Amino acid sequence: DSGVTQTPKHLITATGQRVTLRCSPRSGDLSVYWYQQSLDQGLQFLIQYYNGEERAKGNILERFSAQQFPDLHSELNLSSLELGDSALYFCASSVDKGGEKLFFGSGTQLSVL
Amino acid sequence: GENVEQHPSTLSVQEGDSAVIKCTYSDSASNYFPWYKQELGKGPQLIIDIRSNVGEKKDQRIAVTLNKTAKHFSLHITETQPEDSAVYFCSVSGGSYIPTFGRGTSLIVHP
Numbered sequence: 227d228s229g230v231t232q233t234p235k236h237l238i239t240a241t242g243q244r245v246t247l248r249c250s251p252r253s254g255d256l257s258v259y260w261y262q263q264s265l266d267q268g269l270q271f272l273i274q275y276y277n278g279e280e281r282a283k284g285n286i287l288e289r290f291s292a293q294q295f296p297d298l299h300s301e302l303n304l305s306s307l308e309l310g311d312s313a314l315y316f317c318a319s320s321v322d323k324g325g326e327k328l329f330f331g332s333g334t335q336l337s338v339l
Numbered sequence: 340g341e342n343v344e345q346h347p348s349t350l351s352v353q354e355g356d357s358a359v360i361k362c363t364y365s366d367s368a369s370n371y372f373p374w375y376k377q378e379l380g381k382g383p384q385l386i387i388d389i390r391s392n393v394g395e396k397k398d399q400r401i402a403v404t405l406n407k408t409a410k411h412f413s414l415h416i417t418e419t420q421p422e423d424s425a426v427y428f429c430s431v432s433g434g435s436y437i438p439t440f441g442r443g444t445s446l447i448v449h450p
Contacts, residue, residue: 228382259438268442269383269428282437316382325432326371330382 229253232317232331240339244305247334251298251319257281258300259328260292263314275300276323307338341366343431345441353449358419360444362429363411369433372405374414377426377443387414391433419448 229252239245251258260272271284275294286292289307294300304311314335318328342365352358362372373388389396389403389412396403400419405412416423429441 228384230382261440269440271437271439274437282435284437318382323436324371325436325438327373327385327388328375328383328430328438330375330384332380332382 228329228331230317230319230329230331232315232334234334235332236335236337238337238339239307241307241309243307243338244303245307245336247302247304247315247317247336249300249302249317249319249331251300251317252329255319255321255329256298257320257323258294258298259318259320260286260300260302261316261318263316263333264312269316272302274323281323304336309338312336312338341369341431341435341437341439343429343439343441345429345444347444348442349445349447351447351449352419354419354421356419358416358423358446358448360414360427360429360446361411362413362431362441363409364431364439365410366431366433366435367407367410369431371432372403372412373430373438374401374403375428375430375440377428379425383428416446419446421448421450424448 231250256277272286274282292302314333318330370391375383377383402415432438
């Protein structure tokens with residue numbers, strides 16, 4: 227058990243809908259990273275938060291947004307969903323913002339039908 | 340941004356054999372090189388890491404070697420066992436501090 231909790235584990239929804247993915251980092255970790263994993267693209271970095279502030283953005287679509295709350299949990303919001311958004315979404319946490327020693331959750335499998 | 344190439348994409352070995360997975364990177368400012376193991380239905384898990392001031396690091400049956408000049412690093416697994424079967428990802432971070440991952444290697448260890 228990595229100590230990182232992601233909910234829900236599975237999400238099935240329709241095109242055009244909006245969903246929220248939730249992540250609770252390991253106790254004491256200040257950084258949260260969101261990654262998208264698909265078969266043909268590997269692990270793609272979406273966004274990082276550190277202690278409540280957005281620190282870095284990757285190839286995150288404008289339809290996607292995220293935030294980190296004062297209790298350090300994070301949410302990834304995906305809107306106007308398309309078939310191509312179907313993927314496994316991982317949250318990872320680390321102690322600091324240096325990108326070292328990431329602990330991953332078990333992921334949320336999103337299926338857009 | 341950083342570009343990480345990982346090879347091979349699939350590796351099939353017999354139990355007891357060694358397995359080697361290689362990664363190359365582009366950003367000379369990168370200074371942290373971890374390897375993650377992802378088992379079916381789980382998230383990636385850190386198994387070993389190395390920093391740029393070290394050439395090799397070992398932990399029981401796994402080892403990582405780094406050649407900073409050539410910008411490549413490798414994961415070595417000796418005496419492979421069926422439970423080593425998983426997808427392995429290399430990762431690079433440093434200049435931007437954002438971990439960039441290779442595309443993964445599916446390792447299959449046949450009993």
